[in-house]
Amino acid sequence: MVGSLVATAFWAMVPAYVPNNAAVLAGGGRPIDGGREWRGARLLGDGKTWRGTAVGTAVGVLVALGLNAVVDPASAALGVDLPTFELPAAVALAFGAMAGDVGASFLKRRSGRERGASFPGLDQLDFVVGALAAAFLVAPAWATSVFTLPVLAVVVVMTPVLHVATNVAAYGLGLKNEPW
Ligand code: CTP
Ligand code: K
Ligand code: MG
Incomplete structure (x- = not known):
């Protein structure tokens, strides 16, 4: 029961986890804010670039399509009915995650x-809020069927743990400048 909730929550959020x-x-490359300032500070900063945002979104969508290709064997192996990503839902999860991160920088x-x-x-949660808001907005029927309240609860608890672990690992590997 808890295992299948965790499997569903993780699977459904992978297209939102990958982009960042x-x-x-x-x-x-070029920062989204073009170097502009507002009220004495950068609008977004040099850490939010067009290329990072575009590549992050594209990779998230491609990963969702990749998961679609293996949804049947994965469901069978885990004994869980994992969701297939509708294209609008995949785009919303990936782009929403990036947009949430951009909003946080603002x-x-x-x-x-x-x-x-x-x-x-x-x-830890900016991209979750962005991804879920976009998914419920763009693909409401899909999002409602996948992100039930128990699944949402698992997402909110599990994501910060995964986020901290991945960022510490990325910092350790020298890929990120800070461990958060
Ligand atoms: N990045 C990017 N475009 C984005 C998000 C991230 O190019 N939309 C890249 C940048 O090189 C950024 C790095 O990924 O420095 C790490 O992302 P993040 O931690 O979100 O950015 P920070 O540099 O920490 O900047 P901020 O304080 O604004 O979060
Ligand atoms: K961030
Ligand atoms: Mg950072």
Whole structure:
């Protein structure tokens, strides 16, 4: 029961988990805010680039399509009815995750935090809020059937744990400048 909830929650969120990590690898180039400032601080900062956002979104969508290709054997192996990603849902999860992260940077700059500064809570859940909001907006029937209340509860508890673990690993591997 709990195992199948965790499996469903993880599977359904993979297209939202992948983009931020892909952006770390792909980042660089022109910042989205073009260097502009607002009220004495950068609008978003150099950590939010067009390339990172585009590549992150694309990789998230491709991963969702890859999961679709193996949904039957994966469901059979786990004994869980895992969801197939409708294309609009896949795009919403991936782009929503990136947009949530961009929104968080906007809030970080408004609160005087420099690029790379941590904002506990926001750092771990910004992309979850963005991905889920976009999925429920763009593909409401799909999102409602996949993200039931128990699945949402698992997502909210599991994501920060996974996020902290991946970022510490990425920092350890020298891929990220900070362990958050
Ligand atoms: N990145 C990017 N575009 C994005 C998100 C991330 O290019 N939309 C890349 C940047 O190289 C960024 C790195 O991934 O520095 C790590 O992402 P993140 O931790 O979100 O950015 P920070 O540099 O910490 O900046 P901020 O304080 O604004 O979060
Ligand atoms: K971030
Ligand atoms: Mg950071």
